[in-house]
Amino acid sequence: MTNPSPLSQVPHSIAAPYREPTRAGVLAAAEKLAALVPQTPLLPIVLPSGQTVWAKAECLQPVGSFKIRGAWHRLSDMTAEERARGIVAVSSGNHAQGVAWAAKRLGIAARIVMPADAPAVKAEATRAMGSEVVPYDRATESRDAIAADLIAQSGAILVHAFGDPWVIEGQGSMGIELSAQMETWAGGTPTRIVCPCGGGGLASGLAIACPDAEVVPVEPEGWDDVVRSLDSGKIEAVAKDATATSCDALQTTQTYPMNFNIMKSHAMHGVTVTDTEVHAAQRLAFSALHLVVEPGGATALAALMAGKVPADGRTAVILSGGNVDPIAFARTISAEA
Structure with missing residues (x-):
């Protein structure tokens, strides 16, 4: 098995609680x-x-x-306390827009880590829905590490693009x-x-x-x-x-x-x-x-x-x-x- 991602080191009180999808x-x-x-x-x-x-x-x-599906199910299941803490997501653009759409509708503050070279249409649409875009360099930086740092600093909830x-x-x-x-x-x-x-x-x-x-x-x-x-x-x-x-x-x-x-x-x-x-x-x-x-x-x-x-x-x-x-x-x- 490969070494765990930095996000796997985030405490469960911050990251999404682990359970099997059913x-x-x-x-x-x-x-x-x-x-x-x-x-x-x-x-x-x-x-x-x-x-x-x-x-x-x-x-x-x-x-x-299709990313609107997972984003809505995840965010709409959050408690009031979790929503108040805000969310962090990582995405190349489509999950970002799904999360931004759901967050805006539910009144949740969202910060989304996106590659700096993502198509402008995706980054602009994400910002237009009120989410903050945190850019990173695909070649030299780890989006998971950046997200883990943001979560550690703010106590926000992780909304991972696929591992949730x-x-x-x-x-x-x-x-x-x-x-x-x-x-x-x-x-x-x-x-x-x-x-x-x-x-x-x-x-x-x-x-x-x-x-x-x-x-x-x-x-x-x-x-x-x-x-x-x-x-x-x-x-x-x-x-x-x-x-x-x-x-x-x-x-x-x-x-x-x-x-x-x-x-x-x-x-x-x-x-x-x-x-x-x-x-x-x-x-x-x-x-x-x-x-x-x-x-x-x-x-x-x-x-x-x-x-x-x-x-x-x-x-x-x-x-x-x-x-x-x-x-x-x-x-x-x-x-x-």
Whole structure:
């Protein structure tokens, strides 16, 4: 096992209390989300192979990604005393916006540690909702160490992007919606769910929500710590000289034991995709579904398009986010396939 993150050294009176995420928690989160925001649509999309898969358009959430789910479940379960202490989160941008949206609605002060090179659209949206952004250098600084220092100084509550039981349950609420939608439109619950993967919060939540479905996490090439961890049977870290990727939302250096144990217990195996494959998936989502999907949000579709994951009539694909720099997106969709 790898050395623990600095956040694992934070006292439990400050960090989120450890407990196992449960299906009951997933169902509770789904009930909360159903009362809060409309369901995101489930749309059929035809792959270049001619097969049809079912796309869950989480890029249409109020904050542009599925991260609103875990953030709302976590923050709305806090006591009045916990809310008064404020929260600290770490994020490349999508979790930041989910937390900022929930914090503003619940009147909670939030400080969010974000990479200095995160897309401006993500940092600006986070600030616009009233949260403080604390920038850091991905290459030279540890976001976990910075967050741990902020928590030690203020007594704030940690809202981790993936290694938190409430967050995992909240992300799993998507699976409850997805199963009901596929019963209606695809003739049955999903047999396979292909999802983008950073730290494994979404994959873990979907596995709990849909225990009969095969869940396939998809990571960008070079940032395949979860894929390698599942293959080796122990938590692996991203190489220090990892190649650059356009999937800023999925640049997590390693998963947490909570997530790894869930994914391992469900016998998951993941795959990786290249930037070229990701950009092709963004173009297909735009041309076929008229959706704006960010690079990290398109990895699962990229894996299906490239034939790295098989598809049948009840395969679901998660389009997890749409928070993309408009100039970069324009370049991507105008490029030749």
